[in-house]
Amino acid sequence: MRCLIVDDEPLAHRVINNYCDNLSFLNIEKGCYSAFEAINYLNENQVDLIFLDINMPKLKGLDFLRTLNNPPLIIITSAYQEYAMEGYELAIQDYLLKPFSFERFLKAVNKAVQQKKLLETSKNKSELEITTKPSSNSISNSASNHQEHIFIKGDKKTHQVALDAILYLESIGSYVKIYLKDKTIVSLDRLTNFENKLPNNLFVRIHRSYIIAVRKIDFIEGNRVKINDVFVPVGSVYKQNLTKFLK
Structure with missing residues (x-):
């Protein structure tokens, strides 16, 4: 992955480089030691991932991020935790609070790698995609069997999302990240609320932090489920949900 560091502190550059x-x-x-330097670089070059500081002179990191029409994957590296909510609303991959360990850094990078693979796979499959309709004799819950879309508030917008486009949902603190075929939406909501909204003939909760679209499962291996090159864990408490669904 081609990476860019945007931080005004030399020490931060040394840590990330190491x-x-x-x-x-x-x-x-x-x-880059300023957002303006990064803008000039990105005008002529492409990167896959930016390690972005927030508190920089003249142009703050999040303001810089808003100027990008098609931003790459972003990992925030900041000494200020109060910007985390605003950062996740801009669909960043992770928020690293300085000083951070190598283990925490690696966890954030792995998220970015998985997201990059997800986007590449979706792009390659887009021309071969065939939209299928839900089965008329599937089990229903409070949502209609014929429901095809859901409205999701996130990124300061209300998105209409096709159910068939959802791969899985991940709860991160007070947020939920909805992973779609071609993008990710961050919503200030609870995973339980999504569990109640989504039709249970199409989605199942397999972990306290994850709900998956059953149609998107590639295979199940032990206590994890593979969906588009991403392995989602199956929690012991929720394992029976998946078992019942498969039966």
Whole structure:
């Protein structure tokens, strides 16, 4: 992955560079010490991932992010935790609070790698996609069997999302990340509310932090489910939900 560091602190550059030296799949293309330097670089170059600081002079990190029409994957690296909510509303991959360990850094990077694979897979499959209708004799809950879309509030908008486009949902603190075929929506909501909204003939909760679209399962291996190159854990408390669905 081609990476860009945007941070006004030299120490932050050294830490991230040292961490990336241990990961052969990450390549730091450039280190920028201001948002303006990053804008100039991105006007002529493309990257896959930006490690972005927030508190920078003249142009703050989140304001810089809003200027990008088609931003790459973003991992925030900041000493200020109060911007986390605003950051997740901008669909960042993760929020690293300085100083952060290598283990925490690696966890954030792995999320970005999985998201990149997800986007690439969706792009390759887009021309071959066939939309299917829900079965008329499926089990129903409070949502109609004929429900095809759901409205989701996130990123300061209300999105109309096709159920068939949802891969899985992940609860992160007070947020829920909805992973779609071609993008991710971050919603200030509870996973339980989505569990009640989504038809239970199409979706099942398999972990306290995850709901999956059953049609998107590639295979089940032990206590994890593979969906589009991403392995989603199956919690022991919720394992019976998946077992009942399969029966």
